[in-house]
Amino acid sequence: MQKFKETVLAPFLFVVALFVLWELICRGFSIAPTILPSPSDIWVAMVRYWDPIVSNSWQTLFTTLAGFGLAIVFGLLLGVFIGWSKTIYGALYPVMIAFNAVPKVAVVPILILWFGIGTVPAILTAFLISFFPIVVNVATGIATTEPELRDVLRALGASKLDIMRKVGIPRSMPYFFGSLKIAITLAFVGSVVSETVGSNAGLGKLMLDAQAAFKVELVFAALVALAVLGIVLYAITAWVEKRMTGWAHRGDNQGV
């Protein structure tokens, strides 16, 4: 009951209160809907533009997940590769940092130049922005294997691959799943940014068009759709993390 209160009731009430306050401010100060539409205006817009919102949400969801999927595959492979040896780690790390420091929105025009306006640049932007935390986390998890444990296995004649398979990779899994929560959020940002800069579909594009047509309530309706989508994606990833690496989240120590 206490848990329900903390994790369901309290956040729900807070959100409701937030919207009520927003509504009251809009009405109380008679703020023009072209500046800040009230929640009820947004609701009306959502109902009215339901079809384009849903179809563009699917597009954004698709590009986000495709980019995220690529990021998982490449992030895992590159992370294992970098964690494999100190030399590789040392050689690639500065490049990775430099790469990550480049704002990805600056890359989108290049991607559009190469692949044209459409789905591909959005997927690639989502991928480029989200694979870095996966790589870093996997590599860190592997590189921080206890030296004593390494010695135990090496003394038994274990090869580097053995140590990686038995210890390195499993022990990096909590880092990996932890990074997914960050990566999915970033992939989402990447998709929307790319859609906003140059695309023919997606919530980003919808917002851009709505803004150009001065349909401010539709801009906000799309914003709400983005928020909902973001929460759902994050929640799914967090749930997967908890399921996959329960051993790393032991909570109360039940030791004897």
Add this chain to the structure above:
Amino acid sequence: MKIGAPLVELKNVSMVYGSGQNAVKAVDDLTLTLHKGEFIAVVGPSGCGKSSMMKLISGLMPVASGSLTLEGKPISGPINKVGMAFQASNLLPWRTATDNVLLPLEIVQPHRSQMGSKREEYRDKARALLESVGLKGFTEKFPWQLSGGMQQRTSICRALIHEPEILMLDEPFGALDAFTREELWCIMRDLHAQKGITALLVTHDLREAVFLCDTVYVMSDRPGKIVKIQKVDLPRPRDIEVTYTQHFQELVQELRSHIGRH
């Protein structure tokens, strides 16, 4: 436990970390013999190269000069005939106690290739070993569900499961409280007696060394050299009570007098 023929022999061994100007001599002119079935301890001030010696014998580090042999043959690389346990238990948190103990069998031949067909048999063996050190009822628990002493017992079982020729213990009881430590001394004593293990214990604890071992080697400050070889003539089996006797105290004091910084 009867002491047999020499198993590991170090003659005038030295070992160096790094190279060129940065080279640090970890051990120097080390001569030591570990006989089959013997339980020896190496004691000395911290940083004297005790752990380096373990790396030498397990083949993880090469000798710089001198000779190091196992059953007469020089050791030149990892020899899979050793089991190791450290101060930290280093158990894998995603595996149960039994599965942690199984780990060496997944590496060492011929068990490695039989893991598929004989997995249950090996699990039974691991379970029996865990039960023999008093972990009945805890074999399917995860490391974080075990106390420090239990984790350490599991770690020792992991070091023993592949029936190594030499058991190497690097301060395995160092992080435990005094009562648990004495409990584990007795478990170690019994394992040694029942299985005829040959063991090398690296420790700071002189009482531990005298209680468990047949021979205690005292090392000097870095670079480590053997400055004293003390036979322990206390009859086996030894009970904890023996640690309160006059003779035991004398042995400990004698060893203490050979360790630097009086």
